[in-house]
Amino acid sequence: MKRILFVGAALFFLMTGCAAQEKQTGGQMEGMAEEHGHGDAKVTKHFDDSLTKLTENSLYSLELVVPDKYLKMGVNTVEIIVHHATGGDVAQAEVTVTPWMPSMGHGVMQKPVITERGGGLYSAGNVVLSMTGHWQMKVKVDKDGKADTAVFDFPEVKAMGHEHAMMHAPPPKDLDYSTMKMTANDAFNVMYKSVGGQIRINRIHSWELTIKNAAGQPVNDAKITVVGDMPEHGHGLPTQPEVSKLGTGGLYRVDGMKFTMPGWWIITVSVMANGVHDSVSFNLNIL
Amino acid sequence: MRNHVIRTTQSAIAASLLLIIAGVMIPASAWSLDQHTWTDGQKAILRSLWIGSLGPLPVDPSNRYSDNPKAAALGRKLFFEDHFSGNMKVSCATCHREDYSFTDNLPLSHGMDTTPRRSMPLIGVAYNSWFFWDGRTDSLWSQALGPIENKLEHGISRTMSAYIISKYYREEYESLFGPIPEITEEKWPQEARPAQDDPNALKAWVLMTPVQREAVNRIYVNMGKAIAAFVRTIMPQPSPFDRYVEKILSGENITKRMALTNDEIAGLRLFIGKAKCTNCHNGPMFTNSDFHNLGLPQKGKGGPDKGRSAAITQVLSNEFNCLSQYSDAQANECSELRFIDTSGKKYEGAFKTPTLRNVTERPPYMHAGQFTTVHEVLEFYRSQAQNPELGHGDLTDQELGQIEAFLHALSSPISSLQAEKK
Numbered sequence: 001m002k003r004i005l006f007v008g009a010a011l012f013f014l015m016t017g018c019a020a021q022e023k024q025t026g027g028q029m030e031g032m033a034e035e036h037g038h039g040d041a042k043v044t045k046h047f048d049d050s051l052t053k054l055t056e057n058s059l060y061s062l063e064l065v066v067p068d069k070y071l072k073m074g075v076n077t078v079e080i081i082v083h084h085a086t087g088g089d090v091a092q093a094e095v096t097v098t099p100w101m102p103s104m105g106h107g108v109m110q111k112p113v114i115t116e117r118g119g120g121l122y123s124a125g126n127v128v129l130s131m132t133g134h135w136q137m138k139v140k141v142d143k144d145g146k147a148d149t150a151v152f153d154f155p156e157v158k159a160m161g162h163e164h165a166m167m168h169a170p171p172p173k174d175l176d177y178s179t180m181k182m183t184a185n186d187a188f189n190v191m192y193k194s195v196g197g198q199i200r201i202n203r204i205h206s207w208e209l210t211i212k213n214a215a216g217q218p219v220n221d222a223k224i225t226v227v228g229d230m231p232e233h234g235h236g237l238p239t240q241p242e243v244s245k246l247g248t249g250g251l252y253r254v255d256g257m258k259f260t261m262p263g264w265w266i267i268t269v270s271v272m273a274n275g276v277h278d279s280v281s282f283n284l285n286i287l
Numbered sequence: 288m289r290n291h292v293i294r295t296t297q298s299a300i301a302a303s304l305l306l307i308i309a310g311v312m313i314p315a316s317a318w319s320l321d322q323h324t325w326t327d328g329q330k331a332i333l334r335s336l337w338i339g340s341l342g343p344l345p346v347d348p349s350n351r352y353s354d355n356p357k358a359a360a361l362g363r364k365l366f367f368e369d370h371f372s373g374n375m376k377v378s379c380a381t382c383h384r385e386d387y388s389f390t391d392n393l394p395l396s397h398g399m400d401t402t403p404r405r406s407m408p409l410i411g412v413a414y415n416s417w418f419f420w421d422g423r424t425d426s427l428w429s430q431a432l433g434p435i436e437n438k439l440e441h442g443i444s445r446t447m448s449a450y451i452i453s454k455y456y457r458e459e460y461e462s463l464f465g466p467i468p469e470i471t472e473e474k475w476p477q478e479a480r481p482a483q484d485d486p487n488a489l490k491a492w493v494l495m496t497p498v499q500r501e502a503v504n505r506i507y508v509n510m511g512k513a514i515a516a517f518v519r520t521i522m523p524q525p526s527p528f529d530r531y532v533e534k535i536l537s538g539e540n541i542t543k544r545m546a547l548t549n550d551e552i553a554g555l556r557l558f559i560g561k562a563k564c565t566n567c568h569n570g571p572m573f574t575n576s577d578f579h580n581l582g583l584p585q586k587g588k589g590g591p592d593k594g595r596s597a598a599i600t601q602v603l604s605n606e607f608n609c610l611s612q613y614s615d616a617q618a619n620e621c622s623e624l625r626f627i628d629t630s631g632k633k634y635e636g637a638f639k640t641p642t643l644r645n646v647t648e649r650p651p652y653m654h655a656g657q658f659t660t661v662h663e664v665l666e667f668y669r670s671q672a673q674n675p676e677l678g679h680g681d682l683t684d685q686e687l688g689q690i691e692a693f694l695h696a697l698s699s700p701i702s703s704l705q706a707e708k709k
Contacts, residue, residue, distance in 0.1 A: 132630075158632065201335070202575050204416075204622040233566075233676055235633065238577050239626035256626025260575035261566050287331060
C-alpha cells in the first residue's frame with residue numbers, strides 16, 4: 001500500500017511538472033509578442049535556436065529561423081522576425097531576401113516568396129539554392145522608406161542528407177521548359193542542346209552550350225559551371241560534369257550529364273566572362 | 288512453382304468474380320476499355336519499362352573479350368569452379384545460384400564465412416554502371432575478381448587462381464589470351480596477394496619480382512574478363528508484364544491470356560503513378576543503378592555500413608578499374624569513373640537500387656536481407672512517407688497488395704549461356 005501511494009505521488013509530481021513546463025513555454029511565446037507590442041527597449045529573441053543580426057545601419061534587428069539551423073541545397077523555407085533595433089516588432093514592412101554565392105558571383109533564378117504572417121514575422125519560401133558551398137542571404141527591410149539590410153552567412157550549404165530530406169517541392173504549374181534563356185541579370189544568352197537528341201534516363205551523355213552576350217556576340221573563354229538539382233528530392237546529379245570549350249563561336253561541351261530519376265530537374269549554368277558573373281536555370285522534365 | 292499455380296487460380300477466381308460483378312453493374316465492353324486504357328504519357332512510361340526497350344548489351348570498352356563466345360564458355364566453367372576457394376567448396380555459383388535467380392536465399396551470404404551483405408542478383412547485371420551493392424568496381428570483370436581474394440568469400444589468392452588456371456584450364460585460356468608463363472608452385476607462393484588484411488600474403492606478394500607479379504595479374508585479370516563474358520549472358524526473358532505492354536503498345540486487343548489480373552494492373556498503375564516506384568526503379572531493368580540511403584536497420588557484424596560513401600575512393604583506387612593498365616578502354620571511354628560524384632557525405636549508407644525483375648522469386652530483400660518478404664519491404668516504404676526520397680504516397684493495405692501482385696508479374700525464366708553438350 002505504501003508503495004502504491006509513493007508511485008502515485010511520483011506520478012502526480014511528474015504530470016504536474018510536465019504541465020507546468022508546457023504552460024511556461026507557451027506563455028513565454030505569447031508574453032514576448034506582447035512585450036514587443038508595448039515597445040520594450042530590449043530586443044528579446046522569439047526563438048531559442050534562431051540566428052540574429054543587426055542591420056548595417058542599426059535600424060533593425062533581424063531574427064532568422066532556419067529549419068535544422070542550416071540551409072540545404074534545394075528548396076528552403078526560412079522565417080524572419082523583424083524587430084526595431086530598440087525593440088518591438090516591425091509589421092507591414094517590405095522584406096526582400098536575396099540568396100547569393102559570393103565565390104561564384106551568382107544568386108538564384110527562383111525568387112523567394114515573402115509572406116507576412118503578422119507580429120513582425122515574415123516567411124520566405126522558395127529559397128532555391130542550386131548548389132552546395134558558401135551562400136549568403138541578404139535580407140532587406142524597408143519600413144516607411146527606412147531601408148536597411150543584413151547579410152547572414154552560411155559557409156557550408158550541403159546536399160541534404162537523405163534522412164533529413166524532409167522538403168518536397170512539387171513542380172510549379174506552367175514551368176518554363178525553354179532551352180534558350182537569358183541569364184538572371186541579362187548578361188548572357190545561354191542555349192543548351194543534348195548531344196544525340198532526346199535525353200535518356202540513366203545514360204551518361206553530353207550537352208552543347210552556346211553562349212552569347214547581350215549584344216548577340218559569341219562569348220568565348222568563359223568559365224562555366226553546370227549544376228543539377230532535383231527540388232522534389234533535394235539532391236543533385238549523380239555525376240560531376242565537366243565543361244570544355246569547343247573552338248570559337250561561344251560553343252562549349254558539357255560531358256558527364258546523367259539523370260537517374262524521372263521528373264523535374266533544374267540545371268543551373270553559371271557563366272563568368274570578362275569580369276561578369278551571371279547564371280541561368282533551365283527546367284527539365286526527365287521521363 | 289506450386290505457390291504460383293495457387294496464386295494464379297486465386298487471381299482467376301477473383302477476376303471471374305469481378306467480371307460477374309462488373310457484368311451486372313456496367314456493360315463488359317466499357318469495363319474492359321477502362322481497365323486497359325492508358326494515356327499517351329502512361330504508355331511512354333510503360334514502353335520505357337518494357338523489356339523491348341532494353342537494347343543490345345552495352346559494350347564494355349574495358350573488356351575486349353566481353354562478347355567473345357569462347358571467353359564466355361570458359362567463364363561459365365570458372366563460374367561453377369569449386370577449386371577457386373580455400374575449402375574447395377565455394378564457387379561464384381554458391382552465392383549466385385542458377386536455380387535461384389542467380390542469387391541465394393540467405394540474408395547475409397556465406398562463402399568461407401558469413402559476409403556483411405546479401406548476394407546481388409545477376410539478371411541483366413551487364414546493364415549496370417557500377418557493381419556490388421556499393422558500386423566499388425566499375426566493370427563486371429573487376430567485380431568478379433573481388434570475391435576471389437576476400438577471406439569471407441572464396442578466400443584464395445590471385446597466385447593460386449593463376450595456378451589453377453594453368454593447371455586445369457591451360458588450353459582454353461591460351462587459345463584466348465596467349466601462352467601462360469611457366470608456373471610452378473615452388474617458384475610462386477600460393478598465398479600471395481596485395482592484401483591489407485593479411486601481412487603474410489602481402490609480404491609474399493612484395494617479395495615476388497615485378498615480372499612475376501605482372502604475369503600473375505594478367506592471368507587473374509583475364510580470368511575476370513572471361514567470367515564477366517559469361518555473366519553478361521544472364522538475361523531476363525519477357526515477363527507477363529512485358530507481354531501485356533507489347534499488346535498495349537501495338538494496340539492489339541487484350542486477350543484474356545495476355546492480360547494481367549485486375550490487381551496486377553491496379554498495382555502497375557500505382558507503380559508508375561501514385562506510389563512513385565519509378566523514381567528509382569525505372570528503365571527496362573527497373574533500376575536507375577544509382578545509390579540511395581533508405582534508413583534501413585543495420586545488420587551483420589561490425590560498425591555502420593557506410594555503403595557508397597566508402598566505395599568512392601575504393602573504385603577510384605582500384606588496381607583493376609577502367610583507367611588501369613589492365614583495362615582495354617581508352618581513358619575517354621571511362622565515363623562513369625571520369626564523372627564520378629565524389630561527395631561522400633551524400634552517399635553515406637547508400638546502396639544500389641537492385642533490379643525488380645524476378646524480385647518475388649528471390650527473398651530475402653535489401654542489401655543485408657533486412658526483410659523476408661516483399662510485403663515487409665512495401666510496408667517499410669509506406670512507413671517512410673515523410674522522406675521525399677522514399678515517399679510512396681498514402682497507400683492503403685489494398686494498394687500495397689496490388690503493388691505486390693504487380694511485382695509477381697515481373698517474373699520470367701532467365702536465359703544464360705549453357706554448357707556445351709558433349
